[in-house]
Amino acid sequence: MNKKGLKVLLIGLGHMGEFHLKKILSTPQVSKIVGVDSSKERLNIIKNTYPIETSENYETLLKTKPFDVAFIATPSVTHFKIAKACLSFGLDIFIEKPAVTNMSEAEELLRLSKKNDCLIQVGFLERFNPTFKKCYEFFKNPLFFEAHRLGTLKRRSLDIDVVHDLMVHDLDLILAINPYPVESVDALGVSIISHQVDLANARIHFSNSSIANLTASRVSMKEMRKMRLFQIGAYISLDFVEKSAQVVRLDKKEGFKLENIVSEGEPDALQSQTKAFFEAVQNRTQPQVTMYDAMRTMEVIDHINSSIANNLKKIKKANKLSNPNEVLFSGL
DSSP states (O other): OOTTOEEEEEEOOSHHHHHHHHHHHTOTTEEEEEEEOSOHHHHHHHHTTSSOEEESOHHHHHHHSOOSEEEEOSOGGGHHHHHHHHHHTTOEEEEESSOOSSHHHHHHHHHHHHHTTOOEEEEOGGGGOHHHHHHGGGOSSOSEEEEEEEOOOOSTTTTSOHIIIIIHHHHHHHHHHOOSOEEEEEEEEEOSSSSSOOEEEEEEEETTSOEEEEEEESSOSSOEEEEEEEETTEEEEEETTTTEEEEEEEETTTEEEEEEEEOTTSOOHHHHHHHHHHHHHHHTOOOSSOHHHHHHHHHHHHHHHHHHHHHHHHHHHHHTOSSTHHHHTTTO
């Protein structure tokens, strides 16, 4: 590693990539950053706005210039190829979610990371949300989780379904809190504006009898990112948009006690995530969100999408439809 500061390769300078760029530029551990994008138009915008070098080809850079770290913020289907190349050259990598498209890709990246002594951190941003971090101490074996993650239409990310795009964040948080194996999944989803599922609901049963009910949509009229957790003696409500939470606890003497949690003024999630990754790189410690976390989430997502597909087949057969969405929207 470069003792004078980290040399960073940022691959992907689109919407999310530019956000990463801003945080990386404000990080004192970084001595140099080179940005890569396949779009010449995007490269011109970036190099005229930020004091960095740019390139169209990350493969040439890997061969000709030494880097310590790579950030991968390209379309999901390209993640595996790029991550594999970066790990092969010994770079620690930060990779946006969904990290890869299947388990075999994840296993290959893990194999390479171990072989070359590289770190991998996956971009589950909500783990670093100040509201979630402040409430973590209150979670004591929740028995019921309810999450709503609703977004307005954005043309980016339509290459993946809403489960991989949005629901994955709440699923990752729940799996981080609840270590028990998943016993069953029942889910339903529909396509509205793309060829992928754009609205989905999933009900997940865990081995300790806890249940999670998750809803995700990218065709809503307004943004919503809320989660509620119910446990013995307490109820916790989090609003990730408003950066606030409420904890209601039962006190034997005083009855219900309400505590308001406010995280305004705290470092934003992306800043905290970037800082945590660079600290892991410099200290050679395990990142806070690993590829193993991504694999567990991926496994449950596979069950969710399999359940959605099976339920849509049942709807299609029961209603003798060519398109099951017809019956789901017949009342609109």
